[in-house]
Amino acid sequence: GIPDREGQMRKGFVPSLAGIFIVILGLFFGLVQYTEVGENAMDQVHRYYTYFIDVQIMIFVGFGFLMTFMRRYSLGAVSLNYFGSALMMLEAILVIGATQQGFWNLKASKIQIDIELLIDCSFCAGSGMIAFGAIIGKASPTQLLWLLVWQVPLYALNQHLVIYTFKALDMGGTIVIHLFGAYYGLAASLVLSRRQPLHGLDHPKNSSAYLNDVFSMVGTLFLWIYWPSFNGALASVAPESLETATDAQTPGGALCVGLFAGCVSTLGFSFLTPFLDRTIGLGDTCGVHNLHGIPAILGTLVAGLASLGQHSDYLMYGTGREQLGWEVLAGVVTLAIATSGGLLGAWVVTALNLTRAED
C-alpha cells in the first residue's frame, strides 16, 4: 500500500536519510575509532569472527527472507530488512558503544569499535527486525526509517537497565532482544494499523503466494540452523556468570520447552492474531506476537522461576527469590519502555504525516 513511490521518496525518504546519515557520519569522525590491535588479536578473531558472521547471516538472510512470504512485498521485505539493519548497526555503534564504554559519565572520550561491539550492534538490529515484522506493509519507508532510528536509543537504555542495573539473567536475549523488539513493534503497529485503510488479515494484499512461501523457507532454515551461534555469540559477549547457568538444563527439559513454545506460537497464529486484528485492530504482519512476544514473556517467567532452585553461584543475587524479583522487574520495565516508545514513535511519524501510504 505505498503509492506514488517516486514522489514519496523525494519528499520524505531521501531528506530523512540524508539528514540521519550526515549526523552519523559527523559523530563517527568525531567520536569513533578502531580498537588498538593487541598481542592477542588473532585469538580474538578466531574466537569471535565465526559467531559474528553467523549472526550477520541470521539478521540479513534469516530475518530478510523470513518476511518474503507476502505476494506484493517480498522484495520490499528483504531490501528494507537489509537497509534497516545496516543503518541500525551504524547508529548502534554510536549509542550502544557510548553507553557500554562509559561515555555518558565521561569515563571515555572515544568509542572503540571491536568485534564484540559489532556483535552487540547486530543484536540491536535483530531486535529492530523483530519489530519490523509487526509493522511491515503498514508503514511507509520514511515512517519505518524513523521508527528504527528511534528504537536504537531505547534498546540501549533498556539493555543497560536490564543487564547492568537490574542484573537480570537474560539467556538468549529473551528480554532485551525478543520481548523488547516484539512489543515495540506491536505498539507501533497498533497506531499505524488504525490509521490506514489497508487493514485486516483478509485484505488480498496480505496474502502469501506459493513461491514466496518457498523463499521464506530460506530465512526460516538459516535462522534455525544458526540459532546456536546466536546464543553462543550472546554468551561470549555477556558477563561471565551467565555462561554457567545454562548448565542447569536436561535434554528432556529442552525438548519440553521447545514443544511448548512451538504449540504456543502455532495456536497464537491460528487464534490470537485474528482475534486481536478483529477486536482492537492490531495488525501483526509476521505474527511477531506469537513468535517473539508471548514466548519471551514465558521465557522471562521460566528463567525467573528456575532461579528459585539454583545455587547462588549461578545467580547474580544471593537467593533465587531475589533473582526472581529482579527478573520480573526487568520484564515489566522492558514492556513499559517498548510499548510507550513504540506508541510515541508511531504517533509522531503518523502525526507528521511522513509520506503515509494512501491507497
Place this chain on the structure above:
Amino acid sequence: GIPDREGQMRKGFVPSLAGIFIVILGLFFGLVQYTEVGENAMDQVHRYYTYFIDVQIMIFVGFGFLMTFMRRYSLGAVSLNYFGSALMMLEAILVIGATQQGFWNLKASKIQIDIELLIDCSFCAGSGMIAFGAIIGKASPTQLLWLLVWQVPLYALNQHLVIYTFKALDMGGTIVIHLFGAYYGLAASLVLSRRQPLHGLDHPKNSSAYLNDVFSMVGTLFLWIYWPSFNGALASVAPESLETATDAQTPGGALCVGLFAGCVSTLGFSFLTPFLDRTIGLGDTCGVHNLHGIPAILGTLVAGLASLGQHSDYLMYGTGREQLGWEVLAGVVTLAIATSGGLLGAWVVTALNLTRAED
C-alpha cells in the same frame, strides 16, 4: 497427489506424530543427558562446531532446496525435509547414542549427548533425506513419517555392522550413508509407486518449472560448497586409521573419479531412470539411483580394489585382499538391510493404508 489434506492430517499424521514424540520425550527424560563439560570444552567446540553447522546447512538447506524443482511440491519438499531431518536427529540421538555408547550390553546406563554424536545423527538424517528423494511426492506425510522413523534403527544397525564389526573403510560415508539411504528409499518407492495412480515420469505433476529449478540451485550449491566439511566432519568422528588412507590419492585421480561419477549420474538420469520407470514401475523422483545408488556401488568397489595396493598401515586388516573381502561383504549386507527394510516398511505403511494419497 495428496487430497483432503485437513482430514488426512487429523486422521493419520497428528496421532502418529504425537505418539512418536511422546515416546521420544519419555526416553529423553529417562535416558539422555548432556556430557559433562571437561577442561578442553572450548577446544572441542572449536574443533567440531564449524563442521557441525556446515553439515546442518547441507542437510536442511542443501537437501531441502535440492528437491524444490517440482512445480507442485516445492514447499512440501523443503518443509518435509526440515521436519523429517529434525525428527530423525532426535530419534538418532537415542538409537545411535545407545548403540555407540554400549547401551545394549549394559556398559552404560545413560546416553551422553555431545557434539560428535550430533554430527553422527546429522549423517543419519542425511541418509534419510537421500531416501526421501526417491519417494517424495509418492508417499503421504503419514507414510513418510513412519518410513523415516523406521529407517533410523536400520541405519544404526547397519552402521555398527559396517564400521565396527566388518571394519570396512567407508570414506565419505559411501556405504553407510549413500548406499544405505539410496536403496532403502528405492525399495520403499518400488512398493509405493505401484500402489498409486500418479505414476510415471510423464505425469504433468512430475514436471519442474523455471523458478523452481532456480530454487533447486540453492540446494545444489550449498551441498557442493560444503562437501569438504561433510567429509571433514566424517573423518573427525571416524576411527583414527581412516583419516590417513585418504592420502593415497592424486589430484589427477580425484578429477578422473569425479568425471566418471558425473558421467554415470548424467547417463543414468537420461536412460536408466526412464527405463526402470517403464519396466518395473520404479519411481525415483529426484534420481537418487543415479546420484547416490550407483556411485555408491562404484565407490565401494573402488575403495575395496584400491586396498589391494595399500600398505597395511592404511588398512584395518593385514592384507589388501582381506580388506577387499570385508568391503564387499559390507556392501552386500548394506544392500540387503536397506532393500528388505525399505520393502517391509513401505509394505506395512501401504497395508495399514496410512492415509494414502488418493487423487
Place this chain on the structure above:
Amino acid sequence: GIPDREGQMRKGFVPSLAGIFIVILGLFFGLVQYTEVGENAMDQVHRYYTYFIDVQIMIFVGFGFLMTFMRRYSLGAVSLNYFGSALMMLEAILVIGATQQGFWNLKASKIQIDIELLIDCSFCAGSGMIAFGAIIGKASPTQLLWLLVWQVPLYALNQHLVIYTFKALDMGGTIVIHLFGAYYGLAASLVLSRRQPLHGLDHPKNSSAYLNDVFSMVGTLFLWIYWPSFNGALASVAPESLETATDAQTPGGALCVGLFAGCVSTLGFSFLTPFLDRTIGLGDTCGVHNLHGIPAILGTLVAGLASLGQHSDYLMYGTGREQLGWEVLAGVVTLAIATSGGLLGAWVVTALNLTRAED
C-alpha cells in the same frame, strides 16, 4: 538469445569442453600433486578453511544468484556461473600454481596444491565472474567457455606483474580482481554486443521480473555478509606487509569511502550505462562498469594517493611518491592487458563463429 540449444551444444560446446578438459586432466596427472601434510596441518586448516569456504560461498552463491535478476536467464546465470567458476579454478591451479611456484624458471617441477593456492584460484574465478556479469546473455555458452579459459593466463600474468614485479599495494584485490575482471569483460562485451541483434537495454529480454529480483537478493546478501572474509582471505595469502597498511584507516573514513562508492555506482547505473549503450553500443548486463570498474579505478588512485602520507613501514617502497608511481603503473598495465585481452578474445570467438546466438 540462444536458439537451437541441442544442436549448438553438439556442434560447439561439448567438443570444446571435452578438449579443454582432456588437456587439464593430462596436465593434472603429469604436474600436480598435493602438498605433503606437515606437522602443523591442523593449524593450517584452522587458519584457512573458514576463509576458503566463505570465499566459495561468495563466488558460487553470491555471484551466481546476483545475476538471476534476468527474467529469461536466471537459471542460465546461476548454472553457467557454477560451471565457469569450477572450470576456471581447475585451470588456475595449473596456471597460477605454475607461476607462483617458480615453474617457468624451472625452480619447481611439480605444482603443489594447498589451501592457499585454492583460495588464490577462487579469486581468479571471482575475477572471471565479474567479467561474466558484463557479457551474460550476449555470448553463447561456447563463446563464454573460451573467454573464461582465455582469461586465466591473462589473470595470472597480470597478478604476477602487479603484486610481485611492480609491488603495488592491492587491498581487497582492487587492481588484480576488480579492475582486471571488469575491463576484460567490458572489452569482450563491446565486441559481442555489436555483433548480435539482441542489443540495447530496452530489449524485453533484458528486463527483470519480480521473483527473479528476490533471487538476486540471495546473491547480494551473501556477497555483502562475507565481504570481510574475502578481504581476510586475501590478506592471509598476500605478502606480509600488506596486512599492516590497512590500519591507516578510521571508521569515519571507511563510511565516507563506502558512501562515495555507493553514489558512484548508483549514478553510473542510472546515467553512464544507458549512455554507453546508446552511443558506443557497449552492453553491460549486470552494470559491472559501475560496480567494479569505476570503483576500482577510484580505489587504485585513492590507495596510491594515501601512500603519500604513509611511513615507509607500510609501503613496499622507500617513499610514498615512489609507491604512487608504481600504483598508477599497475593500474595502467592492468587496464591494457584486460582490454586488449578481452577485445582479442571476443574477436577470435566471434570470428570463429563459435555457435553464436542467432535469434
